[in-house]
Amino acid sequence: MAQFRVAAPRTLDEAFSLLPIQDRDVKLVAGGTDVLIHIRAGKSAPKRLVLLSKISELDDDIRVTDTGIRIGALARLSDVVRHPVVLARFTALAEAAAQIGSEQIRNRGTVCGNVANASPAGDTLPPLYVFDAVVNLIGPNGRRAVPIAAFVQAPGRTDLAAGELIESIVCPFPPDGAGSGYIKLARRAGIDISTVGAAAMVCDADTVRLALGAVGPTPIRPLAAEPLLGAGLRDDEAFDRGITAAAEATTPISDIRASRDYRLAMVQVMAREAIRLSQQRSTSKDRVQA
Amino acid sequence: MTADTFDITFTLNGLRKSIAVRTDAMLAEVLRENLGLLGTKVSCNEGECGACTVLIDGRTANSCIVLALEVDGCAVTTIEGVAVGGVLHPIQESFIEEGAVHCGYCTPGMILSTKALLDHNPDPTTGEVRKALEGNLCRCTGYNRILKAVSRAAEKLRPTPGAGE
Numbered sequence A: 001m002a003q004f005r006v007a008a009p010r011t012l013d014e015a016f017s018l019l020p021i022q023d024r025d026v027k028l029v030a031g032g033t034d035v036l037i038h039i040r041a042g043k044s045a046p047k048r049l050v051l052l053s054k055i056s057e058l059d060d061d062i063r064v065t066d067t068g069i070r071i072g073a074l075a076r077l078s079d080v081v082r083h084p085v086v087l088a089r090f091t092a093l094a095e096a097a098a099q100i101g102s103e104q105i106r107n108r109g110t111v112c113g114n115v116a117n118a119s120p121a122g123d124t125l126p127p128l129y130v131f132d133a134v135v136n137l138i139g140p141n142g143r144r145a146v147p148i149a150a151f152v153q154a155p156g157r158t159d160l161a162a163g164e165l166i167e168s169i170v171c172p173f174p175p176d177g178a179g180s181g182y183i184k185l186a187r188r189a190g191i192d193i194s195t196v197g198a199a200a201m202v203c204d205a206d207t208v209r210l211a212l213g214a215v216g217p218t219p220i221r222p223l224a225a226e227p228l229l230g231a232g233l234r235d236d237e238a239f240d241r242g243i244t245a246a247a248e249a250t251t252p253i254s255d256i257r258a259s260r261d262y263r264l265a266m267v268q269v270m271a272r273e274a275i276r277l278s279q280q281r282s283t284s285k286d287r288v289q290a
Numbered sequence B: 001m002t003a004d005t006f007d008i009t010f011t012l013n014g015l016r017k018s019i020a021v022r023t024d025a026m027l028a029e030v031l032r033e034n035l036g037l038l039g040t041k042v043s044c045n046e047g048e049c050g051a052c053t054v055l056i057d058g059r060t061a062n063s064c065i066v067l068a069l070e071v072d073g074c075a076v077t078t079i080e081g082v083a084v085g086g087v088l089h090p091i092q093e094s095f096i097e098e099g100a101v102h103c104g105y106c107t108p109g110m111i112l113s114t115k116a117l118l119d120h121n122p123d124p125t126t127g128e129v130r131k132a133l134e135g136n137l138c139r140c141t142g143y144n145r146i147l148k149a150v151s152r153a154a155e156k157l158r159p160t161p162g163a164g165e
């Protein structure tokens, strides 16, 4: 007797006809690096898996458009790591993907799977928050587009309705000259999941975006702190206040990886470093003159 | 469609194979138990150690967490496909010459990860080698010998200046 049954639909319509009445019973599989591990660990016991890999309408492209990049449902983490436009314009995303698991995991795991998994420590999430990514969903009733911060709702919970799937994720180009970076704190480089993650983007002399991972139920974009951090690019005292405000927006917990207090201390260090790194990478004329 | 078994056809070490697999079977299990290729090892069975590494379309994967039916239509290389006509591959020679093999449990995975690296990047930096092998754990030899074996293999595989071209 098989543990679960697997369906490999060839078209979206076929997939929709197989999709959940009750989502505990059916699981979509992209790379399977989360789903299959969760099943093995007894964290979930779906009766049926529906593979996305053979669906003709889905693709593994990372496409550069006039307005940004579009990452297809099946695009692998390792393709994001190597993509020249991602590296140049969305550096923090390439850097985050490069730090997920191992080469073997990145060769199977997808960006969209990392997002749909909605782990508070999912490494691609903070950069996608910083780049104002939009998640394109498709379902039997049509398409809709949801901003990343609204899509990710709680650990393991997203805005996906029964029967829907992620068709792609798009990121608009950041302003010219912007620099970005992702820093991950983990017990061990590679393989290990993040204790704290920080993504930042800096452009012009006064614009900072910041997103923090693994310090709350979802990644946190401390919007209220961003103007202070922006002003802080030229004013150390404002920068310190911005960092404090960013840390106050987080709600870390204690778990096997770290205590709440350690996370609260480290999130400030990580945020500082991510912003400094992004600033070094930005090529804004204003900053150079300042 | 959702029957308990599924027919797959794929290229295994250069030869076409058709086989019926249980839909919930992992590739590692099919290679070892259905196809008798015991070179692929299974250790952690959860994607952490790399003992089960194979190449799927030239890229490394942990075969313990890949559904066998996902390789339908793909090309799979296992350690059995690395030596050609009974002649060891330069990477295999280098592992022996540098003493990078003790119990050997990690070795097939190490060699396949090395092959994937050198196929795409003939002259990797030590940093690049470490990154490429970060998903392959060894409990025995210490990694220095493995790193040496990889650079020796890279040297052997690089066309010598003046020769060829």
Ligand SMILES: Cc1cc2nc3c(=O)[nH]c(=O)nc-3n(C[C@H](O)[C@H](O)[C@H](O)COP(=O)(O)OP(=O)(O)OC[C@H]3O[C@@H](n4cnc5c(N)ncnc54)[C@H](O)[C@@H]3O)c2cc1C
Pocket: A027, A028, A029, A030, A031, A032, A033, A034, A035, A036, A037, A052, A073, A077, A099, A100, A101, A102, A105, A108, A109, A110, A111, A112, A113, A114, A115, A116, A117, A121, A122, A123, A124, A160, A164, A165, A166, A167, A190, A191, A192, A193, A194, B046, B047, B048
């Ligand atoms: C050894 C190991 C190390 C890891 N290290 C890290 C790490 O450092 N950082 C990190 O963030 N993650 C890590 N992971 C987790 C995992 O590899 C990533 O989250 C990966 O991006 C998941 O992608 P996938 O395609 O394999 O997802 P899958 O396992 O196929 O799917 C994950 C979830 O998303 C859903 N899903 C997938 N695609 C879609 C879609 N198109 N539409 C709707 N739902 C979808 C699935 O139903 C499932 O719920 C690790 C995993 C392993 C095994």
Ligand code: FES
Pocket: B041, B042, B043, B044, B045, B046, B047, B048, B049, B050, B051, B052, B053, B062, B063, B064, B065
């Ligand atoms: S046995 Fe597959 S990664 Fe350890």
Ligand code: FES
Pocket: B100, B101, B102, B103, B104, B105, B106, B107, B137, B138, B139, B140, B141
């Ligand atoms: S030689 Fe024994 S695990 Fe590497």
